Amino acid sequence: MSAMLRALWHSRGFVVGSVRRDFQTRYRNTMLGAAWTVLNPLAMIVVYTVIFSQVMHSKLPGDVSRFGYSIYLCAGILAWGLFAEIVTRAQTMFIDNANLLKKVSFPRLCLPVIVVSNALLNFAIIFGLFTVFLVLSGQFPGAVFALLLPLLLLQVALAIGLGLVLGVLNVFFRDVGQFFQIFIQFWFWFTPIVYPAAILPPALRDLLVLNPMAAIVAGFQSVLLHGHAPDWTSLLPAALVALALCALGWRLFKKRAGEMVDEL
Amino acid sequence: MGALPGTIAVQGLGKAYKQYPTRWARLAEWLLPWRGPRHRPHWILQDIDFRIGAGEAVALIGINGAGKSTLLKLITGTTVASTGSVATAGRVAALLELGMGFHPDFTGRQNVFMAGQLMGLDAARIGALMPEIEAFAGIGDYLDQPVRVYSSGMQMRLAFSVATCERPDILIVDEALAVGDVFFQQKCFDRIRSFTASGTTLLFVSHSMGTVMGICDRALYIRQGRLAFDGAPRTAADRYQAELLGHGPDAGADADADAEAKADTAAPAPASTARRQQALAAPALTGSEGSIAGADTACIGAAFVDADGAPLTSIVSDQQVTLRIDYRTKRDLDDPHIGFKIRNRHGVVLFETNSYCMDQYPGPVGAGQVLSASFSFSMVLAPDEYTLTVGFSNGGYDAGSFREVLNYLHEVSAFVVLPNPAAIRWAGMSNLAPRFACTRL
Numbered sequence: 049m050s051a052m053l054r055a056l057w058h059s060r061g062f063v064v065g066s067v068r069r070d071f072q073t074r075y076r077n078t079m080l081g082a083a084w085t086v087l088n089p090l091a092m093i094v095v096y097t098v099i100f101s102q103v104m105h106s107k108l109p110g111d112v113s114r115f116g117y118s119i120y121l122c123a124g125i126l127a128w129g130l131f132a133e134i135v136t137r138a139q140t141m142f143i144d145n146a147n148l149l150k151k152v153s154f155p156r157l158c159l160p161v162i163v164v165s166n167a168l169l170n171f172a173i174i175f176g177l178f179t180v181f182l183v184l185s186g187q188f189p190g191a192v193f194a195l196l197l198p199l200l201l202l203q204v205a206l207a208i209g210l211g212l213v214l215g216v217l218n219v220f221f222r223d224v225g226q227f228f229q230i231f232i233q234f235w236f237w238f239t240p241i242v243y244p245a246a247i248l249p250p251a252l253r254d255l256l257v258l259n260p261m262a263a264i265v266a267g268f269q270s271v272l273l274h275g276h277a278p279d280w281t282s283l284l285p286a287a288l289v290a291l292a293l294c295a296l297g298w299r300l301f302k303k304r305a306g307e308m309v310d311e312l
Numbered sequence: 313m314g315a316l317p318g319t320i321a322v323q324g325l326g327k328a329y330k331q332y333p334t335r336w337a338r339l340a341e342w343l344l345p346w347r348g349p350r351h352r353p354h355w356i357l358q359d360i361d362f363r364i365g366a367g368e369a370v371a372l373i374g375i376n377g378a379g380k381s382t383l384l385k386l387i388t389g390t391t392v393a394s395t396g397s398v399a400t401a402g403r404v405a406a407l408l409e410l411g412m413g414f415h416p417d418f419t420g421r422q423n424v425f426m427a428g429q430l431m432g433l434d435a436a437r438i439g440a441l442m443p444e445i446e447a448f449a450g451i452g453d454y455l456d457q458p459v460r461v462y463s464s465g466m467q468m469r470l471a472f473s474v475a476t477c478e479r480p481d482i483l484i485v486d487e488a489l490a491v492g493d494v495f496f497q498q499k500c501f502d503r504i505r506s507f508t509a510s511g512t513t514l515l516f517v518s519h520s521m522g523t524v525m526g527i528c529d530r531a532l533y534i535r536q537g538r539l540a541f542d543g544a545p546r547t548a549a550d551r552y553q554a555e556l557l558g559h560g561p562d563a564g565a566d567a568d569a570d571a572e573a574k575a576d577t578a579a580p581a582p583a584s585t586a587r588r589q590q591a592l593a594a595p596a597l598t599g600s601e602g603s604i605a606g607a608d609t610a611c612i613g614a615a616f617v618d619a620d621g622a623p624l625t626s627i628v629s630d631q632q633v634t635l636r637i638d639y640r641t642k643r644d645l646d647d648p649h650i651g652f653k654i655r656n657r658h659g660v661v662l663f664e665t666n667s668y669c670m671d672q673y674p675g676p677v678g679a680g681q682v683l684s685a686s687f688s689f690s691m692v693l694a695p696d697e698y699t700l701t702v703g704f705s706n707g708g709y710d711a712g713s714f715r716e717v718l719n720y721l722h723e724v725s726a727f728v729v730l731p732n733p734a735a736i737r738w739a740g741m742s743n744l745a746p747r748f749a750c751t752r753l
Contacts, residue, residue: 062429069415069422148413153389153406154430220338306392310329 055155063158067165089174093181096121108244115185116273122178123272124241124265126171130200131207131261132232133167138211139228142219146312156305160215164208182272189275199267199278202287206260209293216300219308239265260286317402317481318366318513320387324396325360327382328353353394356382357537360396364530366481369514371524371545373552374534380517383534384408384486387515402481405431407471416460420451420470423459427474441477448499449473465493472500479507485516501527521549522695522731549730550626556697556726591638591682599701599721609718612682613638614652614702614725629695629732630743634688639704639719643679649708650674650685653701654693655723662693662741664701668708692742695731699723 056063075084097118108116141159142149149156182188218225239261245253256262263286267278315321330351332338337350357379364370372380385391387398388406413430414423424445428438446455449469454462462470476483483504504527508514518524524531524545531548533541535555541548596610605611616624616633627633637650651666667674667685677683701722707715735743 058432059429061432061434062426065425065429065435069418069426073417147415148430150385150390151408151413152427152430153404220342221335307330309391 052155052157056157056161059155059158062154063161063165066158066162067169070162070166071169085173086177089177092125092174093122093178096125097181113187115187119182119187119273120244120269121242123268124239126175126178127203127265127268128236128239128241128261129174130167130171131203131264132236133170134164134204134207135211135214135228136232137163137167138208139214139218139225141211141215142308143225143312149309149312156301160208160212163211164204167207168204189271192271192275192277195277196268196271199264199271199283202283202290203264205294206264206286206290209290209295209297212297212301213293216297216304216308219311220304235259235261238262241265257285260289315399315401316366318511319399319401320362320364320482320513320515321399322360322362322387322396323398325357325383325386325393325398326355326395327357327379327386327391328355328394330354355537357386357534360539362532362539362542364513364515366402366513367508367511368530369508369528370516371528371531371548372515372517372534373519373521373524373531373548374540375552375555378534379537380534381408381486384484384515384517388484400482403432404482404484405475405478405480406484406486407475408484408486414459414467414471417458419458420449420455420462424455424470424474427471428477431475433478445470445473445477448477448503450496465496469496476503476507479510479512481511482513482515483507485514487517487519519697521545521552521697521728524549525731546626546730549728553626553728556728591640592680594638594640596640597721597724600723603722604717604720606718608642609704610640611637611702611704611719611721611724612640613684614700614721616727626730627691627727628730629691629693630735630745631691631732632688633691634686635700636684636686637702638682638684640682641677641679641718645677645706645718647707648674648677648683649705649714650683651703651705652687653703655699655701656741657697657699662698666703666705666708666712668705668714669712691729692745693729694739694741694743695729697726697728699726 071085075081078084080087097115100121101115101118108120138160141163142156145159148154179188214224214228238256239259240248240256245256245262245266248256263279263282267283270276270278330338331354332341332351340347341350360383372383374380382391384406385408386393387400388404388408389398390408413427415426418426421442424442425435425438428441429435433441449455449466449472451462451466451469454466455470459467459470485504501523504514504516508527514527516527528545530543531541531545532539533548533551535551541551591612594612596605596612597614598605614635614637616627617636618624619632619634621634624633635652637652639648639650641648649666649668651664651669653664654662656662665687674683674685699722701720702724703717703721704719705714705717709715736745
């Protein structure tokens with residue numbers, strides 16, 4: 049493993065270069081260029097805050113603040129967005145880079161690192177804007193904000209563990225990719241992001257324990273909306289799942305990395 | 313890394329792809345590993361053993377599908393071996409197929425950075441090497457255009473320039489150079505030669521025997537996934553050509569026996585009974601797609617022989633050769649004619665004629681007989697690879713038409729013309745062997 053990490057360090061130039069190029073590609077051939085990287089997420093935040101709070105007057109049950117639902121929604125959607133971006137990109141990372149994998153010898157581990165770095169970069173931009181909004185609207189939760197860091201770490205571990213498993217499987221069984229695209233939509237709606245968990249019927253609410261993302265998203269909402277620390281005990285199952293997925297993904301990757309190139 | 317930089321050690325190397333009868337079989341194998349494998353291994357390479365020392369220039373030859381590219385991929389590490397091991401020491405630069413995995417949407421310059429970073433160079437170093445890469449590739453303004461608008465030649469130019477921007481310990485090149493124009497090829501080979509002179513190990517695939525002999529001091533001949541020969545390039549080229557001539561591993565032996573059987577029948581004279589028996593039993597040769605092969609006639613031999621009638625395993629440019637073509641017929645023909653055509657790798661016909669066009673009349677031939685024709689000439693063609701097409705017709709008229717074309721085999725075999733070390737230096741399609749004189753007026 050240390051040899052793999054050393055090889056990875058040796059390829060850091062490629063990783064950094066790839067992240068930069070990926071970022072540039074999205075706004076290539078546009079006139080505003082980098083401005084779009086800010087305009088896009090800004091529009092999303094405006095939609096969720098202004099439209100929901102001012103136009104539709106959506107309110108959380110028992111909540112009186114003006115931006116309550118908007119913050120609840122943004123916290124969930126931004127957290128989910130990061131998770132979904134890592135998993136969906138990781139799931140196709142080997143297939144998308146088939147051309148490279150077949151022709152050039154480089155540490156394969158670069159690919160998941162690039163995926164995570166890219167997603168984190170995008171997340172940093174949109175979450176930075178959201179933080180600015182929190183500060184301006186006087187809703188910034190204070191020191192408890194720092195607790196988002198361990199939460200984020202857990203979420204990335206869960207996402208890349210799952211992404212690696214799906215990414216390897218997808219090379220051999222392309223159905224996995226198709227299936228997951230459907231699955232992740234159900235998963236989104238089975239996570240209390242748009243709606244509060246309280247509106248679920250009790251039988252369904254008990255099942256949320258099985259959804260590691262529910263606990264993580266709840267952590268984000270708790271910090272950003274209420275200024276409370278996340279409920280760490282409820283995050284324990286998510287941490288175990290993340291650990292298990294990372295271990296499984298790593299094993300699968302190690303075992304099948306060679307065979308993978310033959311299949312692409 | 314105990315070994316000297318530039319050495320390659322391959323031991324008991326084998327590569328097999330897994331073939332599953334259905335998509336479900338793989339799933340079953342993964343989910344129920346204790347139930348045993350459900351795939352059949354399809355071996356591409358087997359039992360490959362060799363060592364290449366630092367600074368050696370080695371060619372890898374063999375027909376398409378022999379496993380050359382797979383071997384190179386195993387050595388560069390893009391593909392993982394099924395059995396055995398590969399060990400390389402030092403920095404490896406590889407040009408596999410086209411483009412080094414260039415990204416079509418990025419500009420040439422961006423791709424240079426990406427490829428350079430993949431080779432382990434940092435951005436500053438690539439920036440410093442950029443003018444040199446730019447100059448060598450010589451693609452001008454295209455460097456700042458997306459790679460998708462590049463021609464394959466331009467991609468290769470850029471790929472070669474990046475891969476060789478710094479002298480590697482080992483340089484691996486897979487047929488890539490074939491797409492470049494002659495000038496660029498020349499430039500590439502100059503650079504390769506200067507690398508090998510300073511100690512770079514070269515391993516490259518080529519179908520051009522002239523290049524192989526010009527650059528390499530050793531050749532590995534791969535046949536059907538096995539190392540069939542390891543040694544002098546000339547011998548390897550001979551073996552390779554023998555395989556080409558025979559169109560396959562077993563047919564090769566037949567063709568030789570065939571040619572030997574008719575060693576003395578230079579003219580259509582009655583052959584001895586034993587030889588006739590052999591000729592009658594010989595299998596019919598086949599041509600590529602679009603060939604005509606009626607049931608009445610069969611081509612049973614088409615091979616180059618020397619002045620003594622012995623089959624040639626290699627032909628050197630300017631060598632005196634005889635092309636012998638044997639046809640067996642099941643019915644009487646009043647005016648049979650035999651012809652041949654030589655084409656280069658681009659399909660350009662370099663020469664074609666037939667007995668009718670040469671005003672030669674073999675005369676009637678009866679059912680069950682074999683007509684053996686010989687065309688003797690000097691092989692004035694340039695060192696390269698050529699294909700042979702043969703035909704058999706009946707009843708010539710006009711400038712070169714026939715009442716019936718009985719048999720026409722496109723690309724019945726291929727042959728290689730090797731460079732003639734005694735010849736003058738020349739370029740072109742055929743050696744006109746000019747005589748020189750000059751006077752002062």
